[in-house]
Amino acid sequence: MSGFSSSSVAGRDIVALEGVTKRFPGIVANDSVDLSIRPGEVHVLLGENGAGKSTLIGMLSGLQQPDEGRILVDGKPTPITSPRHALALGIGTVFQHMMLVPTLTVAENLLLGGPWWQRPRTEELAARVAEITGTLGITVKLQAKVSELSLGEQQQVEILRAMLRNSRLLILDESTSMLTPKGIDELGALMRRLVEQGLAIVFITHKLKEAAAFGDRISVLKLGRKVGEIPPERFRALGEQEIVAEIVELMFGKQKDDPEAVERPVRTARAGAAPLLQVADLAVAPTDNAPGLSSISFDIRPGEILGIAGIDGNGQKQLAEALAGQRTATSGSVRLDGAAIETLSVGERRRRGLRYLTDDRLGEGTVGTFPVSINFFLKQVGAAPFWRNGVEQRAEIDKRATQLVREYDVRTPSLKTPVARLSGGNIQKVLLARELAEGAKVVIFNKPTYGLDLANTLASRQRIRDTAARGLAVLLISTDLEELLGMCDRIAVIANGALVGTVENVDDARTKVGRLMIGLAA
Amino acid sequence: KSIAILTPEEGTDYGWNQQGIDAAKAAGKAAGVEVVVAQGLGYGDVRPTLRELASDGASLLIAHASGYNTSAPEIAKELKVPVAIVDTPAGLEKGLVADYTLSGHEGAYLAGRLAAKVSRSKSVGIVVSGEPPSWNSQSAAFAQGVKAENPDVKITYAVIGPAAYSDAAGGKRVTESVIASGADIIFGQGNGSSFGMLQAVETTKAADGGKVYFIDVIGDKTPIDKGFLLSSVVWNIEPVYAAMIADLKADTFGTKHYTIGLKDDSVKLLKTAAIPDNVWTEIQALREDVISGKIKVEPVYDAAAVRALMTSVAQ
Amino acid sequence: MTGLFSEVFLSALLFGAVTAAIPLLLAGLGEQISEKAGVLNIGIEGMMLAGAYLGFVGAFYSGSLWLGFLTGAAGGAAVALVMALLCVRIGLNQIVIGIALTLGLEGLTALLHHFQFSRSYPRLPAADATVIPLLSDIPVIGPAFFKHHLIVYLAVALVFGMGYIYRRTQLGLNLQAAGDKPAALDVAGIDVVRTRTIAVLTTGALAGLGGAYLANVGAGLFIPFITNGAGFLGIVLAMLARGRPIWVLFGALLFGVCLSLTTAMQVAGINIPTDIIQMLPFLAVMIMLVLFGRRASLPAALGIPYERGAR
């Protein structure tokens, strides 16, 4: 498995794809893609949601076989038949979706794959992990159950696992999506060190700045086709701004300045208006694998966006669930438009206008095997006009679903497609459409742009701003500080299940929030 | 002209089903009528089979299981075909329904006397897989026989367990326990599970280190015996069926009850080499007494009554 | 009490409890492996029947119990092979195939028995016991627990063996991953299908062994439907045990003891209808379920066929 030194000559492809095509029912996920992956390079793959990036990775890591075209390893055509084969070829992958066994400990997950008769070699592992984490600047709790870790921590474990394998090609599929800004920078530095040692890296991200900062070569996919490439020579010649501009052009075909540039929110909050959502002293008991909440208090006025910043796993999900009614609070009060709702059921809260857009799109947000159309109305089952006297009105459902698909630009082969077959961004659009439907007063967004491509991210953000502009109260939970700074009126920081401070989003908000996040007073 | 017999299990059980089928064949042969055998029908709904046999031209349907005594008379009325059922004395209907309630209790009584006589440990066991009426009457009569012979003989009564008809392992396990409680003679009743009882008897030693003997019912397991079969309360149903056929011809079908008993040897105790000759002579004398009515053996069909009897005789 | 419940009788009851527990234990341990690896093996009753039949055939014709156990295990594994091919390899519904296999083997073994043994009803001689020195001299307990056929001790040892495998080996990790998150196992370079196949085959072998024990030692003979739902009880025990082999042992013993208790109560002349007494073993398990069944966490991927790269 290991034993590849850095002797491979820079400039020659470790792995190359030639005319690779992959089809799924109703869609061509990759359409004659050529790609060359070289040692000493960070090859950035860009593309909107559903462009086919992960599918490409799937073929490189042996999960899927191309329908046409071939893969060359060290210049020789090599069908990569299984993940085991890929590992043996020195290809290590961090997948977009978590690939850890939740019921095993971190150490056991890292050891998975050893010879079956052996005892897991824990001591050996601990030593090697210490070595790697030292250079990475992260800490992992080897004895912790994976299910007890936050998504961010899990992502670190996955990166660590890929490193442990001595791969000569390391693939990172959206591995920064759950990391803190500091973590992202560290990962960037690490990638740099690794390619200097002669590794090849494929790095997938939706953040153009990361692409520009960490990459050597960029390939852009669109609708399964490779639409452009910036080779290292050009890459080095261009500045960050120019690279971003060029990528944007490749991806969207239109010129635009830094699209992610912070736009100051239009102040729509009516300072005098009574708060729409009032939370006082909310507390939730901790469970085996989740922290509790203690004395959470805040108000949100109509038209206001309150951000919740914090490192993932500090109680954000618990807060959202407690507000939505999915998790029982031990004490405290929640008032919606003045009326106490803390004892109401999930359904009743929703009927009163409280909406919750979950971050777990496939786990709880949708029923993956059900058609897209039905998933739009998952929270309205039985309501008119889609059901009359309890009987489904398929025509009404399809009519409205068609409308929503158009309005929210959901890319789906048909209304009947099982929603799980859509790409992450399109699933998110289904959820947005569902939560922003008539009657919303307060909307909780939990990591609304996680995993979304640039266009979808911008569109989602615009939806959120529009929501606030319509006079709704918005609670925006995000681990992306830029996003919060760009959107919110105020930002509260959560740590260990408690709000440690709230900051008006004015000039020096960034430093204040940053200080709060690392445990200093604002 | 043909007659048909329906049995719940295959006719290879050295017991109820085999005795029924063999008897029907013999009676049919004697009367010169064809015999159709429908075996292994289970205890579910046999109406389809009854209807089919009737439509195939059977002029008598022998429903050889107490489980068939609701369906068979119904079909008899529906298709006007005579049926014979068991365990339903109240069900007689002229020309249509005849009942043969078979009880080997007289034979079981003798078996009890026999067991008490030959038991070395003065302790005998009754193991049954379930508690249907025909077994109850034999269990009770056996116990009465034992006590009549020697009130000091201990009787251990055990029902095997849930769904025990084919629970051979359960039969063996319970029988072993009963042997461990001191019994050196086992009176066993059970379908498939009785082979487990037999196995237990063959492989377990009595408290005194000697052989344990088995007393079987209904059929004759001599062909598969390994020297542990003491006796069996053998039923011979042929006279019953022969009488039915005769009644059918004489147009008197459905007017009388058919039974079996010691007097015409339709119930008899099996003589094996394991029974000492003098004991056998004594038993034969007792047989005469039962036939003559000097000894009265009343059948007890109810499970609760049987258990009550067991507890009272056990003290 | 003293008169009726002699030492000999008590130890015979306990001995019977152990004998009744062993097939359940083996079936439960077997089912546990499959479940751990994510396969709900409903066909275990059929595997036990195959084991019972072939085990008996092997022992009867060769005269060797050990050979019987071997053929029994092979018979169970052969049925499991069908299950593995259909449910693991090509991903057919595990319930459909499991029940179909159970029905089929009920019929097939009854059929074979009919043509082969239904005239002779052959029976095996008593299984010879391995007497454990010293321990077997303890009154009541000794003869009840320490005078069994060697296979019984091996079965109990297997409990600890399985515990070791589950907690201390890579294989244990693989099995658990195959049940909880097969995709993670796959990308770690371990073939999920192969892991599950091994698990199902082991299940079959253990269930077959359990069936062979039931026929050869428990009953000393084979008759149709001899297992009488033991396989389904094995499923219950495996689920109740939540992945820990020792609980399968406790559950199986509890069930066996309850069975013996029903005999004891009858012999003691307690005049409760036997039908009510006989509900005892099931009631005992049901009560265990009510008390300990809480959140009986099953593997996340249980019952779901694994297909690489599927969405």
Place this chain on the structure above:
Amino acid sequence: MSIDTAPTVSATALDATSGAATRRDIAHRLLMTLGPIFIALVIAGCILLAVGVDPLAYYGFVLEKGLFSPLGIQQTLTRMAPLLFLAAGLIVAFRAGMWNLGGDGQFLLGAVTAAASAPVFVQIMPAWLALFCSFLIAMVVAMIWSLVPALLRAYQGVNEIITTLMMTFLGTSLANVLVKLAFRDPNTTVPQTRTLPVEDRLPRLFETTITSGLLLGLAAIVIVHLVMTRTAFGLKLRIVGANPRAAVHSGLGVPGLTVAVFAISAGLAGLAGAVDIIGVQGNVRADWNPAYGLAVIPAVFLARMNGFAAIGFVFLLSVLSIGGESAARRLGVPNHFTLVLVSIVLIVLAVAEYFDHRYSQSRRT
């Protein structure tokens, strides 16, 4: 997620495709059912040959006695009535992701209560009302019996496979005890309940021996199908089945729905028992357990929990059991062969469905 999701694995295709079935579709379905059955018959035929029986003669009798003779088809249709109710109950449970494997226990308790009540009721009220009340009681008793697994599952998360399996062992014993101790007919030595006179049972259809229970069964399964696929309630149950966490997130009262699913499923199983007793049997004997449930479970899965397809599979099972019994008797094979035949048919059907699926997948891309 837990095991709950498993039954929906096969529901996937159903929910994904749906829509109106074209005529070609139906022809295809028919081919994909009859083809495998033919293959299964060939395989089973080899076993028959091995035991020295002429397979053609055997199948001839199966078809004649199970399907093509007037008597046979009547028997087959009569046999279907309880199976249809059982299948309907299983469809509800499986679509909602609950593995109710306790059908036999619920069936028997329903049967026993119907058998105990009907003969009494017919004496004190009009026959139709009496039978209706008996059906009702049977249903309610079975529902109550399912309460233990339902509550354990809904509020304690206890897996229902274990509880329903155990409850079926217990229910079988309890039904037995009830027959022997509570509802025993004092006029017979055989432990059984009082017998409902033939003329008071469900009427037969026209001049045949087919029970009108068949119509009730067909109605039940069609209603269940429509409720599950066309109504809000059915959709709620399917959401719970497909993704319980999504159900919670969507504000569905999952515990309540869980209890409802068990109640409906068990109630239908109880009705199955009642329809068998009130329609055909007339009484329940001690130790009676036809164990219909076991073979119906795979049939419902093969039907992908679609009511109409389930009717077809139940029909097939009935033909095989009625015809198989007759054929076995005529040719001297033990009746157990029917089990082997049913098993082979189920397996080959499942395999054929897989290859069909694979084929259509590869054609679509």
